[in-house]
Amino acid sequence: YIIANAKDNSIPMALIDAAARYILKPIFQMGLFEDPYVDPETAKATVASQKNLDAGYAAQQKSFVLLKNDKDLLPMAAGKKIYVEGINRAAAAKFGTVVDDPKGADIAIIRVASPSTPYPYGGAFAGGTVGRGQSGPASASPVAPYGITLAYSNAANFAVLDSIRKLAASGTPTVVVVSMDRPVILTEFIDGVAAVFGAFGGTDFALLDVIFGKAAATGKLPFDLPADMPSVMAQAADVPFDYDDTLFKFGFGLTSARTGGAAGSRQ
Numbered sequence: 001y002i003i004a005n006a007k008d009n010s011i012p013m014a015l016i017d018a019a020a021r022y023i024l025k026p027i028f029q030m031g032l033f034e035d036p037y038v039d040p041e042t043a044k045a046t047v048a049s050q051k052n053l054d055a056g057y058a059a060q061q062k063s064f065v066l067l068k069n070d071k072d073l074l075p076m077a078a079g080k081k082i083y084v085e086g087i088n089r090a091a092a093a094k095f096g097t098v099v100d101d102p103k104g105a106d107i108a109i110i111r112v113a114s115p116s117t118p119y120p121y122g123g124a125f126a127g128g129t130v131g132r133g134q135s136g137p138a139s140a141s142p143v144a145p146y147g148i149t150l151a152y153s154n155a156a157n158f159a160v161l162d163s164i165r166k167l168a169a170s171g172t173p174t175v176v177v178v179s180m181d182r183p184v185i186l187t188e189f190i191d192g193v194a195a196v197f198g199a200f201g202g203t204d205f206a207l208l209d210v211i212f213g214k215a216a217a218t219g220k221l222p223f224d225l226p227a228d229m230p231s232v233m234a235q236a237a238d239v240p241f242d243y244d245d246t247l248f249k250f251g252f253g254l255t256s257a258r259t260g261g262a263a264g265s266r267q
Contacts, residue, residue, distance in 0.1 A: 012220035060202035064177075064210050066254040067186070068196040073173050074256050075213030076107050083172065085163065087110035088204040095212045104168040109211065110167055110178040113182045113197070115155035117148055151185040151229050161188055168192045177207060183225050187234075187247060198225075213259030220253035 005011040027033065044107045066074070080096040092098050092109070102108045118232035135261065152161035170175045173194040178184050180198040190196055198221060199207065209215040227233050227245040241250060 002134070022035055025260055026172050030257050042258065055207060058215075060206035061209055061215040063181075063200045063202050063219050064207055064217060065198035065200075066126045066195070066210075066253075066256055067198055067221075067248055067252070068190060068193070068218040069254050069256060070173075071195045073107075073194045074211055075259050076211055076219070077259075078212050080106035082106070082110040083167075085167065086112070086177075087208075091208055094205075097111045101175075101176070102167055102172045107211075108170065108172045110164060110174065111179075111204070111207070112155060112160045112164065114181055115149055115152050115160075115180045116157040118156040149229060150181075150183055150226060150232055152188055154229075164189045166191065170266050175211060179196040183223050185226055185228060185247075187227055190247075210256070213257065216258040217254065220251050222250070224248070224250050 002011065006013065006016060034226055078095045079195075081099050081104060082092050083099055083102040085094045086255075087109050089098050090118050092097045096106075102180055149155050164174070164176055168189070170204045175195040175197070176185070176189065176193050177197045177199050180200060184198075186196060197207070197210075197217075198219070200222075206215075210217050224241055224246045225248040226235075226243045228245040231243040234244050
């Protein structure tokens with residue numbers, strides 16, 4: 001679409017040139033055209049320095065956003081029986097005894113991906129109706145409402161919702177950790193679980209440090225979380241903070257204390 005729009009001048013070349021300048025300017029400022037090479041040994045020492053590794057790991061710990069903490073379940077004391085799904089078992093074993101049956105655990109932790117969007121018409125980029133007053137080229141096939149779902153019930157990975165509900169039904173306090181590469185609708189399960197985290201790429205080791213109090217939960221949401229799909233479908237695709245019904249607002253995030261916890265194993 002972009003190439004076609006450039007050729008018919010729907011997107012002026014001046015606009016494309018301006019966009020290119022934004023990309024090229026810092027490259028020139030860093031001198032990467034004149035000297036694009038680096039000293040491998042210097043790069044290795046810099047990137048892999050203990051100072052930078054520690055800073056990166058601390059950033060991961062701080063990135064987890066605690067959205068629900070029923071009855072102050074977290075931080076959980078170390079040494080408990082732990083059931084995990086989607087979590088590195090060796091990492092969990094640093095904080096307690098990993099068990100195979102959630103009913104025999106003191107805490108259950110499940111880490112899941114965000115709802116996977118199905119594209120029934122071969123793709124949704126710039127096509128179909130994508131929001132209030134926003135539409136793609138006339139030749140594009142319309143995108144069904146479930147084509148841009150942020151909810152699990154109509155997602156390609158809809159089984160995630162069933163896994164969460166089954167785990168919660170075990171009676172064991174359940175912590176759900178949701179990957180939030182984009183906003184996610186949590187109303188389908190949030191009332192039935194003890195705690196919920198929004199995750200932004202941090203490792204299981206960093207996550208468990210927060211759950212078991214080796215690090216405090218301090219993260220804040222970088223965007224609103226909608227309460228339902230009608231709110232998503234009604235909002236404008238290029239306007240922030242305009243959901244009709246919002247479950248959690250931008251900047252929300254509960255805090256939990258740092259207790260010292262068990263000695264984690266950063267990897």
